Each structure stands twice: as structure tokens, then as C-alpha cells.
Amino acid sequence: MLLSLVVHTHSLRYWFPATVLLGTAPVYLLSWGAWRFLSTLLPARLYHTLDDRLYCIYQSMVLFFFENYTGVEIVIYGDIPKTKENVIYLSNHQCTVDWIIADMLAIRQSALGHVRYVLKEGLKWLPLYGWYFSQHGGIYVKRSAKFNAEAMKKKLVSQNQLGAPMYLVVFPEGTRYNPELKNVIADSQAFATKEGLAVLQHTLTPRMKASHIALETMRAHLDAVYDITVAYEGTLGTDNQRKPAPSMPEFLCKECPRVHIYFERVDVKEIPPEPHFFRRWLHERFEIKDRLLADFYKRGNAVKLCSFPGEGRRSPLGLSKTLPAVLILGGLTLPLLLTDTGRKVYWRTWVYGTLLGWLWVSLLP
Numbered sequence: 511m512l513l514s515l516v517v518h519t520h521s522l523r524y525w526f527p528a529t530v531l532l533g534t535a536p537v538y539l540l541s542w543g544a545w546r547f548l549s550t551l552l553p554a555r556l557y558h559t560l561d562d563r564l565y566c567i568y569q570s571m572v573l574f575f576f577e578n579y580t581g582v583e584i585v586i587y588g589d590i591p592k593t594k595e596n597v598i599y600l601s602n603h604q605c606t607v608d609w610i611i612a613d614m615l616a617i618r619q620s621a622l623g624h625v626r627y628v629l630k631e632g633l634k635w636l637p638l639y640g641w642y643f644s645q646h647g648g649i650y651v652k653r654s655a656k657f658n659a660e661a662m663k664k665k666l667v668s669q670n671q672l673g674a675p676m677y678l679v680v681f682p683e684g685t686r687y688n689p690e691l692k693n694v695i696a697d698s699q700a701f702a703t704k705e706g707l708a709v710l711q712h713t714l715t716p717r718m719k720a721s722h723i724a725l726e727t728m729r730a731h732l733d734a735v736y737d738i739t740v741a742y743e744g745t746l747g748t749d750n751q752r753k754p755a756p757s758m759p760e761f762l763c764k765e766c767p768r769v770h771i772y773f774e775r776v777d778v779k780e781i782p783p784e785p786h787f788f789r790r791w792l793h794e795r796f797e798i799k800d801r802l803l804a805d806f807y808k809r810g811n812a813v814k815l816c817s818f819p820g821e822g823r824r825s826p827l828g829l830s831k832t833l834p835a836v837l838i839l840g841g842l843t844l845p846l847l848l849t850d851t852g853r854k855v856y857w858r859t860w861v862y863g864t865l866l867g868w869l870w871v872s873l874l875p
Contacts, residue, residue, distance in 0.1 A: 523763045527575035534839040538568050539642065541842070546645075558674050562623030565646055567835045569613050569622050574832035576610045580764045584614060585822040588773035594621045596676045596731055598724050600792075601738040602713045602799050603681035604688070605755035611740050611769065612679045617831060624675040628662075628720050630684075647674060649720075653684055657719050666727040676731065678724055682716035682792060689752045707793050712752070712803035716796045718789045725781060725788070732778045739772040739799045741806045743816050752807055772802055772818045 542564055549557035577584070599612055609627065616622045626647035634640040634650045644650065649665050651657055669676065685694070698714040707715065725735070744766055745753045756766045782788050806816050 524759045527579055527762050528759075530836070530840070531572060531575065534568075534571065534843045535639070537839060537843045538564070542642070542645075554672055555674075558672055561646060562675070564623075565625075566623035567838060569625070570617065570832045570835035571839055572610065573613055573617060573622075573827065574829075574836050575762060576607075577614065577827045578829055578832055580762060580766075582761070582764075582766055583768040584825045584827070585768055585770045585817075586773055586825045587771065587818045587820050587822045588775075590615060590618055590773055591775065592619070594619055594624070594675065595733040596728070597678070597734050597736050598721070598728070598732065599677060599679045599736045599738060600721060600795070601679070601681055601740060602796070602803070603683045603686050604740070605686060605742075606758045607742075607756060607761045607766075608681065608686075608740060609679070610758075610761075611738075611771065612677075614769075614827070615736070615738070615771065615773070616677050617827065618825065621675070621677050624677040626669075626676065626678050628678065628680045628724065647676075651720055653717075659719065659723055662720065662723050663727050666724060670728060670731050676728060678728070680721050680724060682718065682721050682796070683714040684717050685714065686755075687712070687714050688754050690754055702793075708797050710796060710800045712800050712807075713796050716792050718785070718792050721792060722785060722788050725778070726783060729778060729783070734778060735776045735781060737774040737776055737795055737798075739802050739818070741770045741772075741803060741816065741818070742766050743768040743770065746807055746816055750807075770806065770816070770818055770822060 542561070545560055545564065546557070549560070576582070599615075601608060601612070612625060612627075613622060616625050626649075627643060628649045628651060629643065631650050631652045634644065636643075647665075647669055649662050651662060683698075688694070695714070699709045702709050702715040705715075725732070742755045745755055747753050760766070782791055802818055806818055
């Protein structure tokens with residue numbers, strides 16, 4: 511009985527934030543939908559400005575749970591600019607929490623509302639979220655031969671024309687690195703060998719299409735590329751072998767004590783525009799990541815914690831940046847749940863929003 515209670519209490523660590531995050535989504539969608547309807551006769555730029563503000567509120571609530579609630583320690587190597595910039599965010603990819611890491615850096619620059627993602631095609635079917643990410647400027651792409659370059663360019667050009675601030679998150683590996691998926695790693699290394707590229711041990715071979723199109727389409731609109739390397743503490747096994755990074759439920763269950771983020775800002779002028787040279791540049795950046803991660807896991811042992819080279823600075827996130835968002839969205843959601851009419855509106859929003867989202871995204875070019 512005691513063991514059952516312990517297991518149940520541990521699961522609540524995940525279910526509580528998951529319930530709040532998912533439970534407030536319909537109210538958020540209603541708020542956004544109302545603004546979308548009211549802004550139809552207003553300049554598009556005005557719509558996008560408030561859309562960014564609304565997005566910032568919801569994502570701030572997300573960060574309340576992923577940072578303040580979990581108590582995870584964020585350790586940053588390198589200097590993050592204090593002012594907002596239009597950037598492409600390039601990072602290694604190892605778990606679903608990587609999306610949240612981008613938010614963690616963006617909020618420290620007051621740029622959280624400007625975050626937009628390049629996402630794999632299958633994620634467009636996420637109820638509510640899949641549809642909204644597209645509306646917020648997210649771009650869904652297919653892999654390899656099915657990749658639609660023109661559709662991506664069209665979406666980015668429309669954002670440029672509106673003058674929308676851009677914090678575009680791209681994971682060039684295309685899929686997550688998991689040390690237990692030996693066949694995925696072997697295929698990636700075989701591809702590198704075939705193309706005459708250095709074989710990587712701690713990341714997958716980066717694919718260049720989405721990154722190159724984003725850079726060249728928005729080059730005149732960009733200030734820099736943020737080259738990010740992320741490592742999760744607690745992913746070194748007792749046998750000194752790398753383990754999989756934590757999933758979102760594991761992270762919310764406070765199973766990751768620290769996240770290490772190696773930050774490097776690259777001026778756009780330093781990046782070659784020609785596809786062949788860009789491919790080499792991108793692979794060289796991932797060679798650096800590979801060495802950083804190899805060093806990270808080499809440094810970890812029973813005496814010394816894992817770390818990147820150089821001095822890492824702890825970067826706590828104050829409650830003033832996240833708690834107000836929880837109170838705002840929670841305050842808007844609870845009244846709906848206290849009345850019969852409110853509950854009907856709430857669940858209809860879930861159902862209709864999901865169906866409409868699937869229909870809308872499926873009809874997108």
C-alpha cells in the first residue's frame with residue numbers, strides 16, 4: 511500500500527502540470543480566436559503584435575512548470591544578448607524537452623512571443639496545438655525527397671513582408687538522437703561517410719535543406735544565428751555510457767537536476783550562402799557540438815558533475831516572469847468550469863477546435 515502511494519504521488523508530479531497546461535488550452539484558443547475575428551479589419555501587423563503577446567502568456571505558463579515547478583537548474587555557457595534579435599536558432603535534438611529549451615533562452619531576452627518552429631509534418635495533427643502553431647508562423651516540413659522547399663519559402667516570405675519578429679527554431683538533425691536506437695545512428699553515420707563528411711558520435715548528421723532555405727529567405731531580416739548545444743545532466747549511466755535524454759513527463763517529474771546550454775552567436779555575414787559551402791559550414795558546427803558533448807560526458811564521473819568547457823553560469827528564472835501567466839489563464843478557465851454553460855462551451859471548444867485544426871492544416875498548400 512505504501513509503495514502504491516509513493517508511485518501515485520510521483521505520477522501526480524506530471525499529471526498536475528499536464529492537467530493545467532492542457533486544461534487552459536481551450537480558453538487560450540477562445541481568446542486567440544476572438545482576437546483573430548476582431549482583427550480581420552485591422553492591419554495584419556497589429557494582429558501579429560497581439561498574437562505574439564498572447565503566445566508569450568501561454569508559453570510563460572509552460573515555463574512556470576518546466577522551470578519554477580521542477581526546480582531545474584539552468585546553466586549557460588556563453589553570453590546571451592540582452593536585447594531582442596531576429597535569429598535562427600540551431601540546436602542538437604535529443605528529446606521533446608528541446609522545444610522548451612528554446613523558450614527558456616527566448617524568455618531571457620524578452621523574445622518569447624517571437625518563437626516560431628520548423629516542425630515535422632506529423633505534428634500538425636496535434637489537437638489544438640498543431641493548428642495554432644501554424645497560425646503563429648510555424649512551418650511544417652516533410653523529410654528527404656518529400657520536402658517542399660517552395661511552401662517553406664512562401665511561409666517565410668509572408669512573415670518577412672509583415673515585418674514579424676523572428677526567433678525561428680530549427681533542429682537540423684531532423685529526428686531525435688537516442689543512444690539506444692543504434693540503427694538510426696548507424697544510418698546517419700553511413701550517410702556522412704557516403705557524403706565525405708566527418709562521422710559524428712553524439713549527434714546525427716545534420717540535414718541542410720530547412721536551415722539553408724530559412725537563412726537565405728530571411729537573410730536580410732536576420733541579425734544572427736544562435737548555435738545551441740544542449741546536454742541534460744543525469745544522462746550518464748553508471749557504466750559511463752550515455753543514456754536517453756528525459757521525456758517531457760520525466761522532466762516534469764523532476765528527474766533532471768540541471769540543463770547545460772552552450773550558447774554561441776554567429777553573425778549572419780559569416781555564413782556562406784552557396785548550398786555546397788553552407789552544408790560544410792553546418793556540418794562543421796555539428797562537429798563542434800559533437801566534441802562538446804563528448805567532453806561533457808567524459809567530464810562526468812562519481813566525483814565531478816558533467817559540464818561543458820569554460821565557465822557555466824546559473825540562470826534562475828524569477829516567478830515574476832511566469833506566475834502572472836498562470837494566474838491569468840487559470841483565472842479565465844475556472845469560471846467556465848463552474849457553470850453548466852461554461853462546461854459546454856469548454857468541451858465544445860476542445861472538440862470543434864480539434865476538428866477545425868485538422869481540417870485547416872490538411873487544406874494548407
